Amino acid sequence: MAEAARNLSCVGAEPLAVTDNLNFGSPEKSIGYWQLAEACRGLAEACRAFSTPVTGGNVSLYNETLDADGKPQPIYPTPVVGMVGLIPDLTKSCGQGWRTEGDLIYLLGAPTESAELSELDSSDNSKLLTQNSKLLTLGGSEYLAVIHHTIAGIPPIIDFELERQVQAACREGIRQGWVQSAHDSAEGGLAVALAECCLSGQHGATIALSPSSSRLDHLLFAEGCARIIVSIAPAVQADWEAYLKQQLAANWREIGTVTAQHSSLQIGTKADPLLIDVAFEDMGERWHHAIERQLTQ
Numbered sequence: 001m002a003e004a005a006r007n008l009s010c011v012g013a014e015p016l017a018v019t020d021n022l023n024f025g026s027p028e029k030s031i032g033y034w035q036l037a038e039a040c041r042g043l044a045e046a047c048r049a050f051s052t053p054v055t056g057g058n059v060s061l062y063n064e065t066l067d068a069d070g071k072p073q074p075i076y077p078t079p080v081v082g083m084v085g086l087i088p089d090l091t092k093s094c095g096q097g098w099r100t101e102g103d104l105i106y107l108l109g110a111p112t113e114s115a116e117l118s119e120l121d122s123s124d125n126s127k128l129l130t131q132n133s134k135l136l137t138l139g140g141s142e143y144l145a146v147i148h149h150t151i152a153g154i155p156p157i158i159d160f161e162l163e164r165q166v167q168a169a170c171r172e173g174i175r176q177g178w179v180q181s182a183h184d185s186a187e188g189g190l191a192v193a194l195a196e197c198c199l200s201g202q203h204g205a206t207i208a209l210s211p212s213s214s215r216l217d218h219l220l221f222a223e224g225c226a227r228i229i230v231s232i233a234p235a236v237q238a239d240w241e242a243y244l245k246q247q248l249a250a251n252w253r254e255i256g257t258v259t260a261q262h263s264s265l266q267i268g269t270k271a272d273p274l275l276i277d278v279a280f281e282d283m284g285e286r287w288h289h290a291i292e293r294q295l296t297q
Contacts, residue, residue, distance in 0.1 A: 001046030002163050002225045003186050004083035009167035010182040010228060012093040012174035013085030015050055018043075020057035020081055025074025027061055035077040036061075043079065049160040052083065076151075092175050096183035097201025098231055098258040103180055105205060105256040106240075108248065109166045109227035110135045112190070112209045112219055112255075135159055136224035142188045143221035156224035162251060163226040169247045170228050178240045181231045189221035191276065193229055195265055195283050204263030204280060207256035211269055220267070220276075226251075231258055 005015040020043060025032040047054060063075045087093050098105075138144055139153025173179035181201060185193040190209075198204055211219040232240050244252045259266075265283060267276040 001081055002158055004081045005050050006167055006184040008085035009170050010184055012171055013087045015052050015083055015085045017055045018052045018081055018083050019055055022059045023063055023078040024061055025063055032074055039079045094174050094179060094181055096197055097181055098197055098203040099180040101258055101260050103231040103233055103258040104254055106230050107255050108169060108252050111253045136222040138218055138222050141223045158225045165248055166226045166228055178232050178236045179230045183229050185227040189223050191220040198265050199283055199287055202261050204259040205256050205265055206259055207267045209269050
């Protein structure tokens with residue numbers, strides 16, 4: 001639900017209503033019944049949080065597949081959400097790709113570090129560290145599934161208040177003409193989202209991150225809610241940052257710059273200024289041929 005609303009906000013649309021598709025195993029088994037009941041409870045909670053009623057949907061139950069030993073196993077619980085939104089002025093919307101070399105890149109929402117020490121005292125710093133560790137996790141992530149072949153872990157906690165604030169800031173930035181591109185960080189985490197921005201806009205980027213721990217896999221691939229990557233023209237930086245300070249407090253950071261067309265994606269930290277340097281062509285090959293490669297394995 002949060003991701004669906006965020007995707008609408010990233011094009012400048014106000015989320016309005018939801019349709020759902022609930023796919024589960026047998027509700028006659030205790031785990032299947034619990035999964036279905038909890039999914040419905042979670043959807044209801046999110047609908048209230050975003051003021052988006054469910055206008056229709058369908059349910060598919062008793063879905064099973066065979067495990068490696070040929071024994072029937074229920075599918076993973078798979079609730080699907082489709083959400084509709086309204087763009088007040090169609091001339092004021094944007095896509096996820098970078099637009100212009102030299103544009104500044106910002107991360108809205110839970111930052112990669114707890115906060116700059118000069119901005120917060122130690123108690124506030126500790127609170128933000130604790131908050132971010134719950135909002136951003138590797139639990140249930142694509143990183144664990146694809147790299148470590150593991151489906152496990154506690155998924156991120158959703159902060160509905162921060163989610164609404166981040167989405168509202170993104171929509172207003174688009175409507176004011178400040179935001180040139182916007183893309184949510186979801187499956188795959190921050191590094192994957194940045195690569196998608198590069199591919200969609202046919203531009204590279206140079207990114208500088210400040211990690212809150214030594215876990216670089218967490219920095220690059222942790223997943224969570226309330227995170228949007230946007231780019232703006234340098235000319236509007238003062239107005240944009242003044243607005244962010246008012247609306248999002250410390251929950252935003254400037255993280256980089258858009259580079260030339262078809263240039264590489266470079267991601268670094270203070271300890272390692274060139275942690276990732278992937279060519280545009282390599283990103284494109286892996287992205288555009290992913291399904292073909294998967295089917296031929």
